[in-house]
Amino acid sequence: MAGFSDSYTATHLGFVGRIKEALLLYRTHAADTQAKVAAHLRGMDDTRASIEAALGEPLVGKTMLEIGPGQLLGQARYFAADNTVVGIDLDEVLTSFNPIAMIRTLRVNGPVRFAKTLVRKLAGFDRQFLREMVRQRPSLKGSHPRVLREDATNTSLPSASFDCATSVSVFEHLPDPGGVLREIRRLLRPGGVSHHLIHLYTSDSGAHDARTYLADRSGFPYWCHLRPAVQHLLAPNCYVNRLSLTDWTALIEKECPGAQVQQFRAQSPYPEELAKLRTAGELAEYSDAELLTLVLMVIWKKPSEGPK
Secondary structure, eight states: OTTHHHHHTOOOOHHHHHHHHHHHHHHHHTSOHHHHHHHHHHHHHHHHHHHHHHHTSOSOSOEEEEEOOTTTOHHHHHHTTTSEEEEEESSOOOOSOOHHHHHHHHHHHOHHHHHHHHHHHHTTHHHHHHHHHHHHOGGGTTOOOEEEEOOTTSOSSOTTOEEEEEEESOGGGOSOHHHHHHHHHHHEEEEEEEEEEEEOTTSTTTTOBGGGGSSOOTTOOTTGGGOTTTGGGOOBSSOOOOOOHHHHHHHHHHHSTTOEEEEEEOOTTHHHHHHHHHHTTOSTTSOHHHHHEEEEEEEEEOOSSSOO
């Protein structure tokens, strides 16, 4: 995770591009909060179930590590209701409008990242989301994870100090994902579980252009980042490491031997849109699995005795 803060917003959209991106993100954040929170909680419930199945016991009273918890701390707050949760990120997480905290966040995260966070918080999106989380799941009230600024490839945390390590759509942004997997392996106790969701670069939304997240794409081409004829239209909003499905499979097997890797495929209209592009002779160098796999779920249980 070294350099993560700098590289996360290392894209050059220009002033007009940033304004357009802000409007798109506003539309995304302003969408139905109740439905978004319900979907978030369902996802967290699924993650809990997967971790519990791997652990072989309830995920209660455990010590958990989250890589890249983000400004909202949505997953960290969910699990901190009945576990001790530590999040690590090179970004400064802004949890209040204390002037000192805001200056520190600006200095650490940079002006673009800071501006995005500040606008979202001033508009009340985060507050509304968290309030709705508590309304739908009252047990989350008063949930307070701990967040540390740490390099996830080389933390100051003691070895074998966590029962579980998690992340959601973080590994695709890491310059050195293998180094982070090795550090997680060190931090897990024997029998501990590592659970990660990875957004695949070769999926339609893999380049993180905000337009791919909207229901109304307004003619924005599918798989724009992989098609030379339309790549000039791309406006990614963050750094991604561009690892392929094959790259991830090899890396995971090397660093977490025997890990379960499950592919989640994008649903309609993506298969239909891909069929049109195939007919037109485009994207022939990519397999259907590469283009239609949206997320990889990686679950690994550290052996009782094995790799340190």
